[in-house]
Amino acid sequence: MNRAPSRLRSEILIRQKENDPVFFFDFDGTLTKIEQTPDEVKFRPIAKFIVEQLARRYAVGIVTGRALSDIKKLIGIRGIYYSGNHGVEIEGPGLTFVEPKSAESADYLDTIVPKLKTKLRQYGPIVQHKKYSIAVHYRTVEAGLVRRLLDDLESITRQPVKSGKVRLQLGKKVVELKAPVEWDKGLAIEKIVKKTRRSGKVFFFGDDMTDEFGFEKVNSLKGVSVYVGRLERKTHAKYYVESPAALIGELAKFLFEIG
Ligand SMILES: [Mg+2]
Incomplete structure (x- = not known):
């Protein structure tokens, strides 16, 4: 584990605005707060708007533990990458994959x-x-x-x-x-990044244990790993924001800045 993560500020995003960054998000607990049951979770219109705006200019992927069919329905944005079952299924522009x-x-x-x-x-x-x-x-x-x-x-x-x-x-x-296979969100992120052929920094936002694979991968790619939530455990992420709402806030500032 590296040192304690620092608070993510929109300036870190803004610095990358011309460099063709790629943005990956986990869903539950990252873009939305966790509810009692998975079926109660909604993708709030403001969060959807922010991700849509981001996707107009940059490559975006949602990497979740949910089934691919489920997450596609919940997010409902066209032209972005989706990965379900912790990276096992991937679908998006030019890419269809099942481990x-x-x-x-x-x-x-x-x-x-x-x-x-x-x-x-x-x-x-x-x-x-x-x-x-x-x-x-x-x-x-x-x-x-x-x-x-x-x-x-x-x-x-x-x-x-x-x-x-x-x-x-x-x-x-x-x-x-x-399945008893070493496959995780990090490997899915790597696969999608290759497909996008973007050369900018890779951002990954996540909150759960399975997101640690994503953080490690993004660190190895010299990207920006961001833990979402209160820091109640150790993480490989280099940055954090305290809640899904705070993440949406930083992304909104970034989008305002890039116009
Ligand atoms: Mg999560």
Whole structure:
């Protein structure tokens, strides 16, 4: 880990305005605040307006843990890049990609969704089937039951994890089952950057554990990594803003400056 991140100011963005930067955003907790369940989350018109304006001039990508089909619908902006399932699926100008191992595991995930739903129902989690992964969200689960839910989840998945059919990944009050492959948001960002053929700095804004791969990648590309939220844990990001609203504020100042 590097030193504590510094507060992102719009000046840092403004300095890059003529250099053809590329902007990547996570969605939940980055462009919008987190709600009790993923279905309650909305993309606010002001945030949409800002991202749209940015995309008129620069290459923009949304890199999320949600399914690609879901995020495309939520964002609803044409001509930008979308990556779902933490980088596994990518779609955008001149690029359509599904990570091959994840594509293979989709059928297997189909078969275990009913079992997970049935066995975990008693705790009240939200089990989201995202084609190339399954997310078990436990924000809605009573605090006293979380341990038991996680224990059950662990015992249900022990065998498939052992035999290399799936792996588990932790996020903010969520456990995800996915293909046992080293693939992450950082690799998706790199793939998209190559496609855009832009030479400017790569910006990535994110908030969750899975965004750390993006921060590390962007650091290695000498870009600008920005953590969104209160600094409650260590991060590889070089900068931070304290909330999604503060991020939108800095982007608005930047857009005002570039006219
Ligand atoms: Mg997030």
